Structure formats: structure tokens, C-alpha cells
Amino acid sequence: MSDNEIQADQNEVSEQSDVVGVADNKEAPKSLAGKSAGIWTVITLWVALAALSGCIFLWMQQEAVKKQWVALDTPAMAIKVEQLEKEAKKTQGLKNELKTLQQLYQQLSISFQALQKHQQIKPVEDVRLVEADALLRFAQQRYTLTHDLFATISAMQMAEALLRERSDVALVAVRKQILAEIKLLQGIQISRTDESVSFVTKLIFKADKLPLLSAHPVQFNKPDDENNSGKRKETDSIWKGLLKTMRPLVSIRRTSHKTPAMLSAEDERHVRLILKSRLEQLRLSLLQRNEAGAHVLSQQSRIWLTRYFDTRQQDTIAAIEGLDNLIKLKLDIKYPEIGLAWKQLQQFRKQQQHEKKAL
Numbered sequence: 001m002s003d004n005e006i007q008a009d010q011n012e013v014s015e016q017s018d019v020v021g022v023a024d025n026k027e028a029p030k031s032l033a034g035k036s037a038g039i040w041t042v043i044t045l046w047v048a049l050a051a052l053s054g055c056i057f058l059w060m061q062q063e064a065v066k067k068q069w070v071a072l073d074t075p076a077m078a079i080k081v082e083q084l085e086k087e088a089k090k091t092q093g094l095k096n097e098l099k100t101l102q103q104l105y106q107q108l109s110i111s112f113q114a115l116q117k118h119q120q121i122k123p124v125e126d127v128r129l130v131e132a133d134a135l136l137r138f139a140q141q142r143y144t145l146t147h148d149l150f151a152t153i154s155a156m157q158m159a160e161a162l163l164r165e166r167s168d169v170a171l172v173a174v175r176k177q178i179l180a181e182i183k184l185l186q187g188i189q190i191s192r193t194d195e196s197v198s199f200v201t202k203l204i205f206k207a208d209k210l211p212l213l214s215a216h217p218v219q220f221n222k223p224d225d226e227n228n229s230g231k232r233k234e235t236d237s238i239w240k241g242l243l244k245t246m247r248p249l250v251s252i253r254r255t256s257h258k259t260p261a262m263l264s265a266e267d268e269r270h271v272r273l274i275l276k277s278r279l280e281q282l283r284l285s286l287l288q289r290n291e292a293g294a295h296v297l298s299q300q301s302r303i304w305l306t307r308y309f310d311t312r313q314q315d316t317i318a319a320i321e322g323l324d325n326l327i328k329l330k331l332d333i334k335y336p337e338i339g340l341a342w343k344q345l346q347q348f349r350k351q352q353q354h355e356k357k358a359l
Contacts, residue, residue, distance in 0.1 A: 128162045129349055135159035136178075136342035147335055149185055156182050156341075163345075170348060177341035184336050193286045196329060199322050200283045207276045210319070211310040212268060271308045278304065282326070291331035298326040 139155035142148050160178045163171050278301045285293035302323040309316045 128166050129345075129352075132159040132162040133342070133345055133349065135162070136345060140339050140342055143185075143335075143338060147333075149188060149190075152338075153182055153185055156185075171345075174341055174344045174348065177344060181338045181341055185338065188333065188335065190333055193289065193329075193331070196326055197283055197286050200279055200286065200326075203319055203322065204276055204279045204283070206315060206319070207272050207279065210272075210275075210305075210315055211313045212271065213308060213310045271304075275301065275304050275308075286326075286331070289331045289333075291329070294329065294331060295327055298323045302327070 135155045136159050139152045139159070142155070143152040156178050160175055160182075163175050163178075278297055282294060282297040282301060285297055302320055305311070305316060305320055305323070311317065311320065
């Protein structure tokens with residue numbers, strides 16, 4: 001092979017390689033463009049998927065809110081809302097009242113401060129005098145109206161203690177008079193009527209059971225022997241049987257005596273009712289400390305007991321003895337007059353006021 005042929009072959013090979021290089025250069029941009037298009041497609045799909053999931057999430061949240069709103073929109077919730085509105089109105093009203101009270105308090109405090117400026121406060125000693133005067137006045141009124149010795153003495157003792165704290169020679173005479181009146185009141189002896197009232201009350205309840213004189217046979221105080229004792233028991237049993245049989249039908253009265261020999265059931269009831277009424281009046285007289293009325297009623301009740309009731313029985317004897325004690329009971333009390341200490345204290349206060357005005 002000649003050199004020309006070899007050179008021609010080399011030129012042909014170089015031309016073919018150039019053609020292949022050009023072809024490769026044309027295919028390279030096409031492959032790069034395809035790859036970039038795929039990447040952008042994937043990104044777009046991911047963005048679309050994210051947007052879709054966001055839309056789904058928002059839709060689900062909206063549905064949940066709708067369900068909650070439907071659950072809240074019920075009559076019970078409406079009632080609760082109305083109650084809350086009413087409570088809110090009440091709270092607002094209370095706030096307004098509180099503001100009004102605060103304003104009134106401020107006005108009162110201002111007026112009180114103004115009064116304090118214009119009013120002169122009394123010293124402590126003058127206040128003690130006023131308190132002692134008020135206590136003595138109370139003691140005098142209490143003693144005059146109700147004769148309450150305990151309250152009267154207590155008030156006078158408190159007044160004397162207040163005057164003792166004030167170191168003033170002019171009040172020594174007032175204090176001595178207070179102590180003298182207290183001693184006078186402590187010397188009063190008051191007879192207690194509790195036991196007497198209790199005795200009369202028990203006797204009222206026993207009036208229905210006290211034995212009547214006409215309900216028992218008359219027993220003569222004769223010496224008993226063996227023969228007479230048996231006959232007397234037999235006679236008593238016969239007499240009791242006759243009384244039970246004849247009482248509803250017969251009322252036996254004696255012309256020589258006021259007391260009937262035997263009373264009917266109605267007469268017995270009247271006798272007991274009269275006794276109970278007199279005892280009840282006696283009880284009221286004792287509570288009222290009416291000495292004259294208590295004595296009269298005690299005597300009347302005693303006469304009634306001895307006339308119609310069996311005085312040989314122990315209950316009747318005890319009742320008569322109790323009424324005899326009530327006849328002797330002293331209920332009237334002589335209360336001494338007091339009040340001189342209060343008058344002396346009033347005169348001392350007036351004299352003190354005149355001295356201050358003169359100064």
C-alpha cells in the first residue's frame with residue numbers, strides 16, 4: 001500500500017470520528033433536558049400532595065367545629081347562658097351598690113371629721129360622771145317599778161366603782177350615801193313563795209283523790225274488843241255496799257248539820273271543783289304576793305276541807321296543816337326609799353357646770 005492510500009485512509013477515519021463527535025454533542029442536551037423535566041414533575045407532585053393534605057386537614061377541622069357548635073347549641077346550654085347573663089347583671093348591680101355605699105361612706109367620714117373639728121370632746125372624768133349618773137338613774141327606776149333588788153344593787157355598785165376611780169373629795173359623800181343605800185337594800189328579807197306555790201299546785205292535783213266525809217261510815221272512838229271488832233268489820237262492809245248501791249239514786253242530808261251524810265256523784269264533783277277553784281285563786285294570790293287575798297282564800301279552803309272531806313285521813317290532815325301555814329305567811333314587804341345618792345350626784349354635776357361656765 002502506498003503512502004497516498006494510507007493518508008487517504010487516515011483522513012477518512014478522522015472524518016468519521018468528527019461525525020461521531022458531532023452526533024454525540026447533539027444527543028447530550030436532549031438527555032439533560034429530560035432529566036430536569038422529571039425532577040420538576042416530582043416536585044410539582046409533592047407540592048400538590050401537600051396542598052391536598054392541607055385541604056383535607058382544614059376540611060376535617062371545619063367539620064369538627066361544626067359538630068361542637070351543634071353540640072353546644074342545645075336548650076340546656078341556652079339555659080346556662082341565660083343564668084350566666086342574669087348572674088352577670090346581678091354582679092353589675094352589686095358593683096353599683098358597692099360604689100354607692102363607698103360614696104356614702106366617704107360623705108359620712110367627711111361629715112364626722114367636720115363634727116370632730118367643731119365638737120369638743122369631754123375629758124375622761126366627765127364621762128365617768130355621766131356613766132355613774134346613768135347607772136344610778138337606772139337603779140332608781142328599776143327599784144321603783146319592779147323592786148328588782150339584784151339589778152338595783154348591781155347598778156349602784158358599778159356607779160360607786162366609777163366614782164371611786166375619780167379622785168375628787170367632793171364625791172366622798174355621794175359614795176358613802178351609795179354604800180349606805182346598798183346596805184339598806186341588802187337587809188331586806190324577802191319570803192320565798194316557791195314552796196308555798198308548789199304545795200298549792202300539788203294540792204290542786206290531789207283534790208280529785210282526797211276522801212270525802214260522806215264516802216265512809218262514821219267510826220266512833222270506843223274501846224275495841226274481840227267481839228266488837230268482828231261486828232264492826234261486818235257493819236263497815238254492809239255500809240260500803242249500801243253506799244255503792246244507793247249513791248246514784250239517793251242524796252241523804254242531815255237537818256242538824258250543813259254537811260250531807262251522803263252526796264250524789266254530781267254533788268261530789270261540784271264539791272271537788274269548788275275546792276280546786278279556790279286553790280287556784282290561792283295560787284294566783286301567792287304569785288302576785290297578795291297577802292290579804294292569800295289569807296282569805298287559805299281560810300276558805302280550810303273550812304271547805306273540814307266540812308266535806310274526811311279529816312281523819314292522812315292526806316286531808318296534811319292539806320289542812322299546809323293551809324294553816326299559809327294563813328300565817330307574811331308576803332307584804334316594806335321597801336325603804338332610796339335615791340338620795342342620785343340627787344347628790346346631780347347637784348354635784350350642776351355645780352361643776354356652773355363653775356366651768358364662770359371660768
